[in-house]
Amino acid sequence: MKLIGYTLAGIGLLAAGLMYMRFAQARADGASAPVFDVKLPAGYRDWKLISVAHEEGNLNDLRAVLGNDIAIKAYRDGKLPFPDGAIIARLAWKYIPSEENNKVFGREQSFVTGDATNVQFMVKDSKKYAATGGWGFAQFDNGNPVDATALAACFTCHVPVKARDYLFTKYAP
Amino acid sequence: MKLIGYTLAGIGLLAAGLMYMRFAQARADGASAPVFDVKLPAGYRDWKLISVAHEEGNLNDLRAVLGNDIAIKAYRDGKLPFPDGAIIARLAWKYIPSEENNKVFGREQSFVTGDATNVQFMVKDSKKYAATGGWGFAQFDNGNPVDATALAACFTCHVPVKARDYLFTKYAP
Numbered sequence: 001m002k003l004i005g006y007t008l009a010g011i012g013l014l015a016a017g018l019m020y021m022r023f024a025q026a027r028a029d030g031a032s033a034p035v036f037d038v039k040l041p042a043g044y045r046d047w048k049l050i051s052v053a054h055e056e057g058n059l060n061d062l063r064a065v066l067g068n069d070i071a072i073k074a075y076r077d078g079k080l081p082f083p084d085g086a087i088i089a090r091l092a093w094k095y096i097p098s099e100e101n102n103k104v105f106g107r108e109q110s111f112v113t114g115d116a117t118n119v120q121f122m123v124k125d126s127k128k129y130a131a132t133g134g135w136g137f138a139q140f141d142n143g144n145p146v147d148a149t150a151l152a153a154c155f156t157c158h159v160p161v162k163a164r165d166y167l168f169t170k171y172a173p
Numbered sequence: 174m175k176l177i178g179y180t181l182a183g184i185g186l187l188a189a190g191l192m193y194m195r196f197a198q199a200r201a202d203g204a205s206a207p208v209f210d211v212k213l214p215a216g217y218r219d220w221k222l223i224s225v226a227h228e229e230g231n232l233n234d235l236r237a238v239l240g241n242d243i244a245i246k247a248y249r250d251g252k253l254p255f256p257d258g259a260i261i262a263r264l265a266w267k268y269i270p271s272e273e274n275n276k277v278f279g280r281e282q283s284f285v286t287g288d289a290t291n292v293q294f295m296v297k298d299s300k301k302y303a304a305t306g307g308w309g310f311a312q313f314d315n316g317n318p319v320d321a322t323a324l325a326a327c328f329t330c331h332v333p334v335k336a337r338d339y340l341f342t343k344y345a346p
Contacts, residue, residue, distance in 0.1 A: 045222075045346075052225040052235050054268075057282035064225050064237065064345075093345050095227075101341055104330050109230035113345040157277050168274055172237075172266050172286040 034131060034155065035148055038123050038138035041068070044089045048072045051172035054095060054111075061092040062113050065169045071124075075171040081134065082165050086124040090169075092117045118146075122167070133158070133166045207304060207328065208321055211296050211311035214241070217262045221245045224345035227268060227284075234265040235286050238342045244297075248344040254307065255338050259297040263342075265290045291319075295340070306331065306339045 047066035055061050067075060071086040094114030101110035118141045126134035137154035139146045158166040220239035228234050240248060244259040267287030274283035291314045299307035310327035312319045331339040 047221075048219050049222055049237055049239065049264075051286050052237050052266075053271075053286070054227050054235060054284040055278075055282055056284070057278070057280060059282070062225050062227060064222055066222065091222075091345075093225075098226075098341075100334070104333055104341075105228075105230070107230060109228055109232070111227040111229070112343070113224050113226070116346055160277060161273065168271075168277075170285070172264075173289055 034137075034152065036123075036129070036136040036138055036151055038121055038136045038145075040119075040138075040140055040143065040145070041087055041089070041121065041123075044068070044087070044119070044121075045091075047089060049172070050075055050088070051169050053169070055092075059092070059117075060095050061117055062095050062111065063090055063092040065090050080165050081126070082124045082167070084124050084126055084134075088122040088167065088169070090120040092119070133162065135166055207310075207325065209296075209302070209309040209311055209324055211294055211309045211318075213292075213311075213313055213316065213318070214260055214262070214294060214296075217241070217260070217292070217294075218264075220262060222345070223248055223261070224342050226342070228265075229268075232265070232290075233268050234290055235268050235284065236263055236265040238263050253338050254299075255297045255340075257297050257299055257307075261295040261340065261342070263293040265292070306335065308339055 044066065047068055050065040050067050050072070052065070053063050055063065066089045068085075068087045068089075070083060071088055073079075074082045074086055093116050095111055096114040097108065098110040098112040101112065102108050118139055120140075121136075121138040123129070123136040123138070124134055125136060129136040132155040135155070135158070137151045139150060155166075158168070161168050164170075217239060220241055223238040223240050223245070225238070226236050228236065239262045241258075241260045241262075243256055244261055246252075247255045247259055266289050268284055269287040270281065271283040271285040274285065275281050291312055293313075294309075294311040296302070296309040296311070297307055298309060302309040305328040308328070308331070310324045312323060328339070331341070334341050337343075
């Protein structure tokens with residue numbers, strides 16, 4: 001049993017090492033950061049809802065995660081990995097108290113969306129983005145793509161949820 | 174100027190009084206609470222996003238407000254009052270911390286959706302629901318409609334936002 005355990009641990013380490021080497025190779029091949037060429041997807045504001053969340057701290061936002069039809073189908077079917085063509089959109093707005101709502105509730109309890117902050121995307125293309133789990137990453141501030149260096153950390157942060165194809169957000173039924 | 178002020182205040186009170194009488198009449202005519210006959214709208218989970226919010230207190234939820242195509246168009250066009258056929262859906266889920274996300278962020282900051290709590294609807298039919306601003310109200314717990322008495326307070330709470338056709342939620346661009 002011990003031998004099996006050590007073997008499995010070894011395989012795990014080897015896999016992690018290979019993934020890191022591939023990622024490092026992709027970085028060494030080209031720029032200092034993975035280069036994604038994700039364009040702002042047309043009509044994303046009309047996509048269906050995956051879930052919502054609130055981030056405190058520096059972000060301090062309310063966010064909605066939407067998916068195109070391919071992504072929504074994969075989420076609902078519980079299909080992993082996500083098929084090529086799936087796109088996840090993360091919209092976010094400033095987290096602000098609603099005095100109007102609080103008056104009706106009779107207490108400070110209501111938080112709503114303020115100005116939009118930025119929009120992020122994950123686009124599945126298992127060949128093009130093979131070095132980053134098959135996902136291309138993008139962020140747009142006021143409709144303008146951010147610099148590639150700002151996207152360098154995206155994939156590494158998503159590695160802990162590799163088992164869910166690198167997606168943090170779970171579908172909210 | 175004082176006379177104009179008193180006159181305006183008088184008109185305001187009169188309008189509020191008439192609205193209350195109409196509401197009281199509607200109650201006296203039938204049951205002890207307005208009777209809405211709103212059915213669970215098919216496919217509402219696929220509707221487009223209006224906005225998201227967080228309620229603390231007893232509710233302690235994360236919520237998404239979705240709209241059918243008529244409602245979304247009215248929101249985007251800034252059209253008031255909303256046309257008949259517009260339906261607003263308020264989905265809500267328990268507000269829970271995400272240990273998984275917090276590990277990645279390196280601090281306690283991430284709140285995500287837990288179990289669904291209930292779903293509420295506002296359905297516009299200016300004739301059928303004339304006594305309540307043209308809106309019929311509904312709530313479903315696990316797909317089952319709640320008792321009509323639970324809906325008695327819905328409209329009165331929405332009166333403060335009469336100028337926005339009784340809708341608290343603003344469209345999040």
